[in-house]
Amino acid sequence: MRVLIATCTVDYSGRLSAHLDPAKRVIMVKADGSVLIHSDGGSYKPLNWMNAPCSIAVDEPGESEEFDGVTQVWTVQAAKSDDRLVIRLHDVVADVVEDLGIDPGLVKDGVETHLQQLLAEQVPQILGDGWSLERREYPTPIGPVDLMVRTPRGAPVVIEVKRRGGIDGVEQLTRYLSLLGRDPLLEGISGVFAAQEISKQARTLAEDRGIRCLVLDYDAMRGFDDPESRLF
Incomplete structure (x- = not known):
């Protein structure tokens, strides 16, 4: 699991188009490759996401992007469709990578x-x-x-x-x-x-x-x- 806290913009294209203006958000990259972008509200639901299988390409920003303060450009491409998520990172507050291991699954109380x-x-x-x-x-x-x-x-x-x-x-x-x-x-x-x-x-x-x-x-x-x- 990789978790970033960073100022970013997000653009999604595919079945529809969506855009998130610059703001501080949490970006989660799970071991299966899925990517989720969370804000500080909205309960468990992410603002945008890409399910696995998908690939992540990390590139340097273009000249105009660099002028706007972008430090990295992540392109998350779905493997089985044209869906694409482009995340432009500005200031990175935290970047943590941790192996969570195998989850034993939910054990319900009162089964x-x-x-x-x-x-x-x-x-x-x-x-x-x-x-x-x-x-x-x-x-x-x-x-x-x-x-x-x-x-x-x-x-x-x-x-x-x-x-x-x-x-x-x-x-x-x-x-x-x-x-x-x-x-x-x-x-x-x-x-x-x-x-x-x-x-x-x-x-x-x-x-x-x-x-x-x-x-x-x-x-x-x-x-x-x-x-x-x-x-x-």
């Missing part, structure tokens, strides 16, 4: 597997005294159900856990219940659809099919939230 694990560990606390966990990833011919639990009277209940509960999740749980309901050892099986958020449409469909909906408080399950200390 389904962690919710499933926490719910499995807290079945009696969340579902009620006497409820017990029979198994996680209970197998079916069309894939495993997240949790198989038992009520205080021993009745089987399957739980499908989602981060955000939509109609697709209810349909998935319905298919599991249809298959498992044919097993005489699971007579009277019912289902619980559990998620951090459940859409109105999913709740309506679930309740119409006799499926209980359960909203999970992820912070409380992790012990990061004390419901008794809330104002609302």
Whole structure:
């Protein structure tokens, strides 16, 4: 990654034309060759950019450009089109090159597997005294159900856990219940659809099919939230 802070002008030509007058900006050149020009506002979106694959040619300024204070001219040319980005550098405040290495990728907090694990560990606390966990990833011919639990009277209940509960999740749980309901050892099986958020449409469909909906408080399950200390 190369990051420059410099006064520059930018001209883009291709499907349309655009021009940026002289101003101090951040120019990022990523390892894949893509180039992005940022201002001090506008959130994450760059003012202009060129996606990889592309090539960068650095040239000395012409006589008229040098008279205007240009020190370098970058021509960024797209490899598969006529799109071109011309960056004319004036004063360079900073020029940093750093190898960022391989990024491990985004790890989302509160993913389904962690919710499933926490719910499995807290079945009696969340579902009620006497409820017990029979198994996680209970197998079916069309894939495993997240949790198989038992009520205080021993009745089987399957739980499908989602981060955000939509109609697709209810349909998935319905298919599991249809298959498992044919097993005489699971007579009277019912289902619980559990998620951090459940859409109105999913709740309506679930309740119409006799499926209980359960909203999970992820912070409380992790012990990061004390419901008794809330104002609302």
